[in-house]
Amino acid sequence: MTHNIETLVNSFIPFLSSPLGILGFALVYVFWVSCLLPGSWLSMLSGFLYGTWLGSSVVFVGAFVGAHLTFYLGRTFLKEWAQNKVSNFPKVQIMEKAVKREGLKVILLTRLSPLFPFGLLNFTYGLSDVKVRDFTIGMIGILPGTILYCSLGSLALKVSNFGEVLSGRSDTSSFVWSLISIFSTILIVILVLRSARKINQDS
16 A cells, blocks of 8 residues: 555655645645645655755645635534534543633643544534634644655655654654644643633633
8 A cells, every 4th residue: 555655655756846846746635635644755855856945835734725725614604513513532622611711822732732633623623613813823833744755755765665754753853743632632621720710700
């Protein structure tokens, strides 16, 4: 399977390296995010194709557009579907309640924490009363993870090495990202508990 994907990617490298190909890759990322698919592999592929910084830029643009698309769909046309989907994830439901009180702080921290699926969060925030401005600013939180995965992808000699690169990551950037993830998760728990306490006091 991996060999087939690698062959396919190699055949498209000349096109993907062109300006039109870069745009096409960004659009694929938009679609990927909108379908609630995990983006780590595709982010590594972007790093593999374009290097750390251009790859990170392409991923961020694709994720930014895809996130806002699912945000608006969750708030409008797919509201009922999104509510049913989110109801299967208690952790995400908790975020919906916490974000009503903490707003941008919760959005930024959940973007930094790997515990919360990126795609579902977009729908969740669409269902909540969060401001579009806060949702947009909160996208900054995906930058550390985006840069990390793209840098890992840039280290791979071929697509089939992605698994080895991921399993063997032990550099400083990976360590820092782990610390950020742990710290942000702890802060989320604190904010959620504080929000729950305030809700109980108000009720």
